[in-house]
Amino acid sequence: MADIYSVNAENIVGGPGRLVVKPWDGTYPETIGEVMSLSSPFSLTGGYWDLGATVEGITINRAFETEDFTVDQVSSPVETSITGWTHNLTTSLAENTVENRQVALIGGTIIETDPVIGTSTTTVSMTAMNGTLLNLTDASAFTVGGYLEVSGETYRIASISGNTVTLERGVTSEIAASASVSPITELGTRRIGYGTVNDVPFYTYALISQKKDGSLYMAVFRKCKVTGDDKEQVFSSAKRVLPLAVNAFPDGNIDSTENVYYEIEQVV
Known part of the structure; x- marks a missing residue:
């Protein structure tokens, strides 16, 4: 017997998404490229930043x-009307950064203080990119388990032998002599x-996903606030995740057919 079913496996989609965010300003992207570069390394643009894994x-x-x-004459409803809409987005953030906690937990301003730097010395030889050995003029001011700064990067010290310092990870760029x-x-x-703030800030969220044919999908949630649900974080031997739940609200300046969120999908 002939098969009566019509199935297109290309339309069966799955896979993770990349969730990015920016403070709400009433402007929204018309293309995926306005949020993320379409070529490697797929950097973000337009004021968006990554919420990570x-x-x-x-x-x-x-x-x-x-x-x-x-009506009196009929026992069942003869009409139904929509009285309200709800839209929300939920996940658990694996990257428990200060920036993510600021968004998910309605945190205040992030205040940074600079590190305290000791007396510097110089290298006596070049260290190639990804190398872990620094040969110094004088390593007496450095300690195992401590940190050092070179070429604008911070590294932790794994061991010291004489004036040779071994780093826990390789340097991200070549370090010149001197x-x-x-x-x-x-x-x-x-x-x-x-x-106990009274106002919850609005953010615009974009969710980007890649289909198996390489084309991209993006959903943009125009105007969102985090919900008041419990944001429980457990300090234990297990990995600590950060719950994120947001409600999406309509933008009154946008037509009601798409004033909450919209999707953009590349066509192959």
């Missing part, structure tokens, strides 16, 4: 409530506070 997916929910209208190297006597800090 997520756990157990990113869920989009769209629902509405109705009110039935009945380069300045400084011990960090106290690391810089980042401070954020959480209080």
Whole structure:
């Protein structure tokens, strides 16, 4: 018997998404390229930044409530009307950064303090990119387990032998001979506070996903606020994730057919 079913496997999609965000300013992208470069390394643009890795997916929910209208002559409703819409986006952020906590937990301003730098010395030879050995003029000011700064980067010290310092990770660029190297006597800090604010800020979220044919999909949520649901973080031996739940609201300056969110999908 001939098969009566019509199935196009190309239309069966799945896979993770890249969730990015920016403060709401009433402007929205018309193309995916206005949010993310379409070539490697796929950098973000337009004021968006990454929320990073997520756990157990990113869920989009769209629902509405109705009110039935009945008449005396009929036992069941003869009409129904939409009385309200709800749109929300939920996930758990695996990257527990200060910036992510600021968004998810309605944190205050992030205040940064610079590290305290000790007396610098110089390298006596070149270190290739990804190398871990720094040969110094004088390593007496450095300590195992401490940190140093070279070429604008911070590295942790794994071991010291004479005037040779071994780093825990390779340098990100070539270090020339006679380069300045400084011990960090106290690391810089980042401070954020959480209080009882009255106003929850609006953000614009974009969710980008790649289909198996290489084309891209993007959903843009115009005007969102985090919900008041509990944001529980558990300090234990397990990895700590950061719950994120936002409600999407209509933008009154946009036509009601797409004033909450919209999708852009590349066509192959």
